[in-house]
Amino acid sequence: MKLKHILDVGQFSRAELEALFTEADSMERLIAHGGSRALGGRVMATLFYEPSTRTRLSFEAAMIRLGGAMLSVENATASSSAVKGETIEDTVRIVQNYADLIVLRHYEAGASHRAAAVATVPIVNAGDGKREHPTQALLDIYTIRQEVGRLDGLTVGIVGDLAHGRAANSLAHCLMRFRDIRLYLIAPPELQFDDDMMAELRTGGLEVAQVTRLEEVAGELDVVYMTRVQRERFEAPSLYERLRGSYGIDPAMLRRLKNTAVILHPLPRLDEIHPEVDNDPRAAYFRQARHGLTIRMALIYHVLHPRDD
Numbered sequence: 001m002k003l004k005h006i007l008d009v010g011q012f013s014r015a016e017l018e019a020l021f022t023e024a025d026s027m028e029r030l031i032a033h034g035g036s037r038a039l040g041g042r043v044m045a046t047l048f049y050e051p052s053t054r055t056r057l058s059f060e061a062a063m064i065r066l067g068g069a070m071l072s073v074e075n076a077t078a079s080s081s082a083v084k085g086e087t088i089e090d091t092v093r094i095v096q097n098y099a100d101l102i103v104l105r106h107y108e109a110g111a112s113h114r115a116a117a118v119a120t121v122p123i124v125n126a127g128d129g130k131r132e133h134p135t136q137a138l139l140d141i142y143t144i145r146q147e148v149g150r151l152d153g154l155t156v157g158i159v160g161d162l163a164h165g166r167a168a169n170s171l172a173h174c175l176m177r178f179r180d181i182r183l184y185l186i187a188p189p190e191l192q193f194d195d196d197m198m199a200e201l202r203t204g205g206l207e208v209a210q211v212t213r214l215e216e217v218a219g220e221l222d223v224v225y226m227t228r229v230q231r232e233r234f235e236a237p238s239l240y241e242r243l244r245g246s247y248g249i250d251p252a253m254l255r256r257l258k259n260t261a262v263i264l265h266p267l268p269r270l271d272e273i274h275p276e277v278d279n280d281p282r283a284a285y286f287r288q289a290r291h292g293l294t295i296r297m298a299l300i301y302h303v304l305h306p307r308d309d
């Protein structure tokens with residue numbers, strides 16, 4: 001079997017993204033017809049060293065819907081032999097004896113690359129520290145395609161904790177694959193992308209600007225991508241307390257957005273989206289979470305049945 005790790009969103013060309021989205025469309029139809037036995041006899045291991053609801057459960061549901069089985073370590077920091085000091089490399093060397101695919105979430109940036117360096121089965125990065133969350137970006141872009149109907153010529157605002165947000169980081173990278181994208185990075189200065197990231201986005205062809213307040217650009221946005229302030233990544237609790245609640249969408253902000261705007265969030269949310277927003281047709285974040293299932297079905301199928309190209 002050809003080994004195919006999924007580590008960074010940048011490894012996908014535009015053509016590969018479009019093929020994946022077509023595959024995800026077909027997975028939705030497959031679910032409607034009761035699922036598949038295509039991956040009968042195959043085993044996926046989910047190794048999660050950080051908490052998760054959506055990513056782990058949607059990967060596991062995806063494997064079940066495709067007829068496969070899984071092994072799950074949901075709190076590996078406390079319940080795996082990591083407690084005894086086992087390295088991620090050694091854990092992967094062991095788990096690959098039991099599974100055909102390993103889905104890994106880890107608190108350390110680059111952990112998925114370390115795992116892939118020793119793996120004989122595919123590794124899927126389900127989030128590594130502040131660095132990347134590639135499968136989240138894939139489902140985010142798929143959701144934009146479903147909600148807006150196009151992926152070129154969009155004005156996108158990514159709002160919130162960009163400094164610590166791996167979902168924001170991966171989404172910004174993935175947007176480089178599309179044409180005529182205007183990207184507003186909307187955050188307090190302490191939570192903005194750093195200069196290296198800004199240079200990378202500009203080199204990648206994005207028209208990008210940093211602004212501090214959503215009000216400044218709300219009326220221009222086709223997509224508003226909200227993120228939470230990531231308390232767990234702050235060294236100084238006082239800074240977290242100062243920054244939390246410094247931005248958000250409430251009914252008043254909704255009135256500033258285009259009627260056609262789409263509001264996304266990787267979730268979980270805290271108070272950056274008021275619950276009253278949920279019933280607005282522009283609020284797409286729960287539909288977005290649903291797409292996590294079909295995109296991950298398409299990814300698992302792709303990884304375990306790689307095409308020759």
Ligand code: CP
Nearest residue numbers: 052053054055266267
């Ligand atoms: N969006 C996301 O990664 O959610 P979980 O942390 O619940 O997996």
